[in-house]
Structure formats: structure tokens, C-alpha cells
Amino acid sequence: QKTALYAVVQGVSLLIVVLPTGGGKTLLPVAAAVLDDAAQQKSGKPSVTILVVPFRALIKDMLVRLHNAGVKAVEWQPGAEGDYQNRRTSASIVLVSADYVGKQSGQFLSYAALLARQGVLRRVVIDECHVAITADSWQTALRRLKDVRLLPCQQVLLTATLPPSQESQLRKTMLMPGATVLRAETTQRLGARYAVVRCQQHAEVRAMAVRLARTLIDEARYLPCTAQPPLQEIESAAKGIIYCRSKVLCEELADTLGCSFYYANMETSREEVLETWQQSGGLIVSTSALGIGIDIPRVLFTLHIERPWSMVDFVQESGRMRAEGKST
Known part of the structure; x- marks a missing residue:
């Protein structure tokens, strides 16, 4: 992290940083x-830093954390009214979701180019950059991220899940053949414990998952919270995530467990679902949509029903666990 921070501050451009989940990636552009x-x-x-995150659902939580830390930050908004507000901002960090960059790339690039012409655009940082090569359902929008290469400023990519075997693919997709890669010796989470439960028949999988989820969340509620006021009230509720591969199974399991579900293109607001779950705790059932970039405290366990789509997805999704330094 120290080496990466020096590189960012010194203006090293075309920089790819691979640090473990919870290793302080987001601190780099903020610092x-x-x-x-x-x-x-x-x-x-x-001076302005543009920070691109994969999905808009991540921005609200990030804005709260930045404001609590005393950092001036705003969200970039598309549309005429949004463009007026964008140009009036004096924030040092501008957050924008990658799906907006993909769908409104012309307007976003015009805004960023204006900052560059004014001499205030310091850098563009893309968090969870591996999404550009792994997010099948978002490929069209997210792969337009390469358009930011047109901007005359420092370019930094951040991720925790970029196997060395995928480096060349990311370089090619993002038009960064000569990028410098700073990689941690390991991205393994040393405090995480893993277990596999095998069922004799496929029909038993769902029932076993329901029993296990209820047992784990009941046990988690008795674990002490080490957060200090004023965060204690927000972060004290124990949480668990159940991951599955289909939206239908998400809704069915959520109905059985009496909890919320979360996936892309929901009819209800994903931001509202996340905010309610963060405050009240308990269980939530999700597809891989909740596996990227969500940094919510006191997620004490994750549970996967059947195999994840890939090992990268599994590492990313199990990385949502947060337990104040304890094992998860």
C-alpha cells in the first residue's frame, strides 16, 4: 500500500494496483x-480526482464515509440539470458509476475533458477494474471504461481480484499495454475460514442452506462489536450474505428466510435495500451483484449455494466479510 500510494502521489500513470480485499485500495485516491x-x-x-466505481449502488455509502472523514466529494450526474451541478462543484473527489460512464460516455468525457482543459483534473481512478473483463451482464457498458484513456491525466486501476493470468487481458481491454503493475505478495485474507458442506442429493441443498444460514446469523448476533461511537449504532448489527446464481432462487430463498433479496435490475431501489440491511442487519440473499465493491461493516459470514460462477467471483464475494480484525 505504501509503495502504491507513493506511485499515485508522484503521478505514475497507467498504473494497475492489486491489493487484497480490505487492504486499503480506496485509501489511495482519497489520500x-x-x-x-x-x-x-x-x-x-x-485539483480534482475522478473515482469510477462499478455500480451506482456503491456511491451513497462511499459518499457518507468520505464526508464523515472530512473529504469533499460529490457524485457526477448525467443530464442537463446534473451537468449544471457538475460544473459548479468544488469537490476534490468526483464519484461516478461505471454504468453511467458506459451509457453516457459522451457527456461524461465532455465534463472530464473540460476539467482537463481548466487544468484541474489530476487523475482518473477506476476501482474494481477487473469488472471490465469479468462482468458478463455489464460488458457493453463497463467495457466502455477504456474511453477514459482519452483523458490527458494520470490513470490508475485498482482491484483485489486480478490473477496474473488475466493481466494481459485487462491491459488489452483498457488500452494500457505499458501499464506498471504493483501487486501485493498475496491477496489472501488471512482471517478468513472456509468450509464446504456436501449434500447427498441435490434436493437437500436448499434446505441445508436455510438451516445453516439461520444457525450462523443466530450465532453472529452474540458476537461483540468493537466499533466506537458514533459508528457503533450503525455497525453493531451482525449480517450475513447468501449468494446464489439466479434471481428466481434469490427471491424464493429470501421468502423462506424472511429477509431481503438483491440483484441487478430490481423493481425496488437497490440503494434502499442496502441501506435498510446495513442498519437493521440480519440476512440478505443476492446474486453476484452484491459481490463487487460493497464495504459494509459486520458482515460476519457469506454462504454460497452451489458453486460460484468462477473462483474470481468466489474470492470477490467472500471478500465482503468484515469482522473488525477477527476471523470470519
């Missing part, structure tokens, strides 16, 4: 923006 702000106070020249 760099804070240092830019400190320099701005001396020079009087503003």
Missing part, C-alpha cells in the same frame, strides 16, 4: 486527493 488539497491551499490551484 492523494487530500494531499492535493493541502498543496492547493498553498498554490491556489484546485
Whole structure:
């Protein structure tokens, strides 16, 4: 992390950073923006970091965390009214969802190019960049991320799940053949424990998953929370995620367990579902849509029904566990 932060602050461009989940990837652009702000106070020249995250559902939580840390941040909004607000912002970090970049790439690039012409665009950082080569259901939109290469500024890609075997594919997709790669020695989560439960018959899988989920969440509720006020009230509720491969199974399991479900293109607001779950805790059933970039405290276990789509998906989804340094 230290080496990566130095590289970002020093302006190394076409940079790919691979750090473990929970290893402080998001801190890199935030710390760099804070240092830019400190320099701005001396020079009087503003500086903007654009941070691209995979999905809009991630932005609200990130904005809250940045504001609580005293960092000026806003969300980029498409449309005429949004464009007016975008141009008036004085924030040092502008958050934008990758699906917006894909669907509204012309408007977004015009906005970013304006910042560049004004001399205030310091860098563009793409978090969870592996999504550009792994998210099948979002390929058309997310693979337009390569358009940011047109911007004359520092370019940084962040991820926790980029196997060395996929490096060349990411370089090609993102038009970064000469990118510098900074990779942690291991991205293994040392505090995580894994177990496999085998069922004799396929029909037993769902019943076993329901029993196990109920047992785990009941046990998790008795584990102490180490968060300090004012975060204690928000983060104290124990949580667990059940992952499955279909939307239909998501809804059926959620109905059986009496909890919420989460997947792409839901009729209800995904932001509202996440906010309610974060505050009240308990179980949630999801597809891989909840496997990328969600940083919610006190997720004490994840449970996969049947095999995940890939090992990359499994690592990403099991990486949602957060237990204040304890084993999960």
C-alpha cells in the first residue's frame, strides 16, 4: 500500500494496483486527493480526482464515509440539470458509476475533458477494474471504461481480484499495454475460514442452506462489536450474505428466510435495500451483484449455494466479510 500510494502521489500513470480485499485500495485516491488539497491551499490551484466505481449502488455509502472523514466529494450526474451541478462543484473527489460512464460516455468525457482543459483534473481512478473483463451482464457498458484513456491525466486501476493470468487481458481491454503493475505478495485474507458442506442429493441443498444460514446469523448476533461511537449504532448489527446464481432462487430463498433479496435490475431501489440491511442487519440473499465493491461493516459470514460462477467471483464475494480484525 505504501509503495502504491507513493506511485499515485508522484503521478505514475497507467498504473494497475492489486491489493487484497480490505487492504486499503480506496485509501489511495482519497489520500492523494487530500494531499492535493493541502498543496492547493498553498498554490491556489484546485485539483480534482475522478473515482469510477462499478455500480451506482456503491456511491451513497462511499459518499457518507468520505464526508464523515472530512473529504469533499460529490457524485457526477448525467443530464442537463446534473451537468449544471457538475460544473459548479468544488469537490476534490468526483464519484461516478461505471454504468453511467458506459451509457453516457459522451457527456461524461465532455465534463472530464473540460476539467482537463481548466487544468484541474489530476487523475482518473477506476476501482474494481477487473469488472471490465469479468462482468458478463455489464460488458457493453463497463467495457466502455477504456474511453477514459482519452483523458490527458494520470490513470490508475485498482482491484483485489486480478490473477496474473488475466493481466494481459485487462491491459488489452483498457488500452494500457505499458501499464506498471504493483501487486501485493498475496491477496489472501488471512482471517478468513472456509468450509464446504456436501449434500447427498441435490434436493437437500436448499434446505441445508436455510438451516445453516439461520444457525450462523443466530450465532453472529452474540458476537461483540468493537466499533466506537458514533459508528457503533450503525455497525453493531451482525449480517450475513447468501449468494446464489439466479434471481428466481434469490427471491424464493429470501421468502423462506424472511429477509431481503438483491440483484441487478430490481423493481425496488437497490440503494434502499442496502441501506435498510446495513442498519437493521440480519440476512440478505443476492446474486453476484452484491459481490463487487460493497464495504459494509459486520458482515460476519457469506454462504454460497452451489458453486460460484468462477473462483474470481468466489474470492470477490467472500471478500465482503468484515469482522473488525477477527476471523470470519
